[in-house]
Amino acid sequence: MRLVTVDRIQQARRLLEPVVRMTPMEHARDLEAAHGGPVHLKCENLQRTGSFKIRGAYTRIHALSDAEKERGVVAASAGNHAQGVALAAALLGTRATVFMPERAPLPKLAATKAYGADVHLHGAVLEEALAQATAFAERTGAVFIHPFDHADIIAGQGTVGLEILDQVPDVATVLVATGGGGLVGGVASAVKALKPGVRMVGVQAEAAAAYPPSLSAGEPVRLGSMQTMADGIAVGQPGPVTFEHVSSLVDDVLTVSEESLSRAVLNCLERRKLVVEPAGAAAVAALLEHPGAFEAPVVAVLSGGNVDPLLLLQIIQHGMTAAGRYLNLRLCVPDRPGSLAGVLNRVSELGANVLDIEHSRIAGRLAIGEVEIELKLETRGPEHCTEVAAQLQRAGYTVMP
Template sequence: MEFLSGIVRRMELVTLERIQAARELLKGVTRVTPMEHARDLRRLHGGPVHLKCENLQRTGSFKIRGAYTRIHGLTEAERERGVVAASAGNHAQGVALASSLLGAKSTVFMPLRAPLPKLAATRGYGADVHLHGALLEETLRAAIDFGERTGAVFIHPFDHPDVIAGQGTVGLEILEQVPGVKTILVATGGGGLVGGVASAVKALRPDVRVVGVQAEEAAAYPPSLAAGAPVRLSTTSTMADGIAVGEPGPVSFAHVESLVDDVVTVSEQFLSRAVLLCLERRKLVVEPAGAATVAALLQHPGIFEPPVVAVLSGGNVDPLLLLQIIQHGMTAGGRYLHLRLRVPDRPGSLVGVLSCVSELGANVLDVEHSRISGSLDLGEADVVLALETRGPEHCKEVEVALSNAGYTVV
């Protein structure tokens, strides 16, 4: 471990000049994505909060920046052999579009259960797609094997200096769009984006704090940084599949260890609340991984010095998953209330409960009424309510009102 740590520390980091060259290369290829002012988050942090909308980038995420920079850097002979990549979605689309623009054949391996919209988009950008493996690691192995058999160049999703340089162009844009920024939050999986942003920002504004954000159930960087070298997680389980990376690469780890000020984690509850907030208040479709920075703003109020810029790294989310996330986020945010009441078993009791709920302005989504539960006393009935409310305070108001009306809230 000490030997590996020494190699990581001696590794040459991506320079500002290399990132600036990538920016010139990307002109006309990528968009300078907008910066939105999030006024509703300002009160949590005592100053301005801005959202860097990479979810509005070409292919729906920042990945096109690094993919194009990497593939452009290949020799003509390498490009003629084609490129291969493995991804659950965003990197796949970035490699597919970049390859098409540069005239290289691309082959992309995706997991068997890759969302259909991401699969269709990757094929739409011109890639030859193979579905392989239930886990991304199996997909990755298949892509590497394909490259070894055919000579296609493997395009790593994060662990290459060209990829990091391309992603670093996000940092240059942030400094120009919000010159007074004090803290930059970046969703972090393998570390290519946060490493690139930190490389650009620290070269020009070393006083700015760059903070990586990981999902609690897929946070490889805290133990890796503590050990001084990449550490492999035994499992990852998060809705934020775009940052569910089980082990940092040596190149990206070197950048994060040297340049990133801190890495914080966020829960599944706050990830879903962040997706919902972006959709409801900002009118932005953001995938869970892309909304991890907003989750950090919600879960850790007051710890980030403003002005804050939170990078929304991607917006490619399957509509079916988005529906589930919205429901999860509404529950986590106190917008749904599930109650079990013990009521007298006589005509009119259920009407009384529903009338009380109606007067309080809660919307009934579902009702279950039972007279035969083994836990009931004679003359009692169970009523289970699923309600839509205006938030946590309204939930408490409903519970108190029902109790005051004589119903037992179990």
């Protein structure tokens, strides 16, 4: 199978020049100490439609013949590819039909409709929506626009790599969120052709990582199940085209935990004032989870920023817990007037903020004359959590497991 060339990616860049924006490169000073040099974030979350996907979708649809455009296009997506296809189709004057999983994030669903696509919800996971989109293409003659497994898609996504080299010419490591592999394959095609010494690293959610077993087997392998907050990179099996690019050009594929993904979203929000979805923050999660693992200068691609506000709230809470900013404590204290006030006064003296309290006299493990107090506290971090628990124990309160 022939790999996408840098010449083809440069052609895509010229095509896309009036359509997409060169997204900014954010300097992440707070992450530099762990990696011994400059760390930069390529902000594709600020791209049109909120992700890099418009690059590949427009490149693919533009290459269709007039007769193919007349038949319309069809796609399947959890959201970002859907928006890219919808906008690209509108710009190029063709009809777009999009199949999305039934639980697709509402903002992505609304935005896809707003760009003019005819949207159908089907199935619990992306693979089921893909099957419906393929059947629709066979039934109607619409051209199926694959979310990652096509040379034109890879060429369009590869323009991110050209921009990285323009913005950080001395880059040593590039980290890219990886689902099906279209983005990391395209970026690697561009970067390796022009600077072969740059290390290319794909990053997958640990609970939806199809590339490690596939690379070990030497062929695409299907996962039995997936469960991750990073819906944008939850792809159960690489395609043959992207697998060839990743296996040939990408130096390593790492996985990150759900805790690291939520911490990465929180890091982008707190330190950079950037809204990034969990999939889009996977490269930052790798920086947090693997300190010192990457030669600097490092560029991490923030691949998307389309996240449901309700999910964002849950992720922030999850990230605060993972970062040690929340502490849940259960204390056993004497059941007498003033006991609760005494606990709260001590917590206040220790500098923790009470978020929630539950007071129970009927827990089975309690003796007569005892009460259980469950506290949810906001703290300053892991060390503060340890200090608060230890000081309460020293003050005579029994900290329960």
